[in-house]
């Protein structure tokens with residue numbers, strides 16, 4: 001219920017993507033928001049007020065007043081009621097009017113009087129989308145603080161294919177959720193570095209030494225941090241997954257050396273670092289410039305890679321927290337305690353390959369969190385998203401003992 005108690009005003013304009021707006025309204029309601037809907041007269045041709053009134057659980061407003069009884073629909077009170085105003089779909093016509101201060105319907109007068117953040121999810125044909133007039137109007141709105149939720153590439157109602165599809169309702173809801181997290185979350189104003197995924201150490205132009213790390217644990221941690229309002233720098237090795245939240249700055253790297261450089265550069269102004277990357281311990285001493293030809297046995301000389309966690313541990317100030325992982329196969333507790341100390345960590349998350357459902361590539365993990373003061377908390381098998389919650393709860397508790 002990330003939007004519990006939030007007032008969200010949804011503005012609907014006359015585009016075919018309006019058929020998705022009831023789903024968007026449900027996404028908001030499902031997350032605990034109270035939703036009201038304002039429509040342009042044209043929007044009623046694409047989606048009925050009855051549908052939107054039913055899913056939003058509130059009457060729809062379209063006109064400045066009710067012709068039956070003269071009751072005034074106040075754009076000012078709608079604008080002050082809303083914590084966020086989300087115009088989806090936003091047609092080229094409505095955005096042009098917004099950019100020029102035209103106020104010829106209730107949706108637009110509400111826009112002009114809204115004090116909250118306004119989001120617009122454009123939807124139109126690809127040629128309208130790339131027309132210089134539209135491009136300029138969107139830019140103007142962006143400069144004035146409207147959060148533009150970019151249209152996607154794909155099949156359009158016209159039968160053409162290109163950029164112009166309205167972002168999916170779940171993604172629009174997620175954008176709005178991220179905005180409130182940045183504004184109100186328990187980690188707002190905090191910056192956290194996360195390393196994730198494997199590293200690839202080049203042998204020649206086509207071969208590398210790597211490992212089976214999927215990055216799932218690190219990405220789940222980054223999303224959890226972002227959902228609590230932290231701004232996250234995610235230094236990621238090569239993985240097949242991507243980050244969803246806008247609060248995550250993904251910096252892709254390949255080798256341990258590249259990961260070290262990015263992590264060191266980011267750490268200086270971070271409050272914490274969570275090291276989940278499965279960094280290769282060794283890299284080939286030399287990288288062949290050409291593909292190595294097959295000619296019988298051959299061996300590669302390996303040299304030790306930098307220990308990123310330990311380097312950050314040396315840089316760490318009293319105000320910073322470092323957490324890491326220990327993936328063990330034997331003598332788990334002793335090894336984890338050893339790493340915690342050697343790398344100057346504040347807590348370490350132990351997972352054992354001996355436990356079913358734990359470790360690389362799975363969607364679940366079973367961990368024990370060991371803190372510097374010796375506190376040891378074992379957790380049952382959980383999804384990686386839920387393990388991330390336990391880890392960030394621990395981080396928040398430790399952060400609260402440090403004065404900012």
Ligand code: C5P
Nearest residue numbers: 275276277279306307308309324325326
């Ligand atoms: O020593 P070991 O590799 O088991 O330590 C695991 C922890 O140290 C993890 O948090 C991992 O991300 C981090 N690490 C690192 N750089 C390395 C090796 C491990 O940051 N070169």
